Every structure is written in structure tokens, then in C-alpha cells.
Amino acid sequence: MEMKKTTKKRKKSPAAKRITNHHILPTSRGGKQHRSNIAKVANRKHEIYHMLFCNMTPVEIIVYLVDYFWAGQWNWVELALERRKKDEPE
Ligand SMILES: [Zn+2]
Numbered sequence: 001m002e003m004k005k006t007t008k009k010r011k012k013s014p015a016a017k018r019i020t021n022h023h024i025l026p027t028s029r030g031g032k033q034h035r036s037n038i039a040k041v042a043n044r045k046h047e048i049y050h051m052l053f054c055n056m057t058p059v060e061i062i063v064y065l066v067d068y069f070w071a072g073q074w075n076w077v078e079l080a081l082e083r084r085k086k087d088e089p090e
Pocket of ligand 1: 021022023046050
């Protein structure tokens with residue numbers, strides 16, 4: 001008997017797609033209510049971000065990822081920065 005793979009795409013609810021304000025540096029950690037500290041993100045992704053990272057700062061998140069998931073290999077961060085630099089218009 002052949003198993004059929006179902007690739008049913010889940011429809012996102014309107015609530016999940018609603019755009020919310022995310023404070024890049026959390027206000028509880030000294031982040032300001034200023035547009036330079038606010039990113040517009042879909043509600044569901046915003047919820048998931050905070051489930052994963054609570055109110056960690058961006059630097060704490062990077063250090064956490066390197067220490068716990070990338071076995072202390074900072075070269076991945078360097079590669080990302082190099083790639084980002086290369087993609088930036090001059
Ligand atoms: Zn947020």
C-alpha cells in the first residue's frame with residue numbers, strides 16, 4: 001500500500017496575520033517607544049519569537065544561539081555579517 005503524502009497548506013487566520021509592534025530592545029530592558037526600536041511583525045510570528053526568547057535583548061539572543069545551538073562557533077555569526085555586508089548597496 002502506497003502512502004500518500006498530504007501537503008495541505010494551513011491557512012493563517014486573520015488574527016495570526018495581524019501586524020503588531022515588536023520592541024527590538026524590550027521596554028522592560030530599557031528599550032524606547034521610538035520607531036527606531038520598533039519592528040512591524042505578524043502576530044503569530046511575534047508570539048513565537050517571545051515564546052522562544054522571552055524578553056532577551058538581541059545580543060543575548062545571538063550569544064544564546066551560539067552557545068547552545070552552534071557549539072560556540074562564532075564563525076557562523078561572522079559569515080552572516082560578511083554576507084550582509086556583501087548584500088548592502090555601496
Ligand atoms: Zn515583541
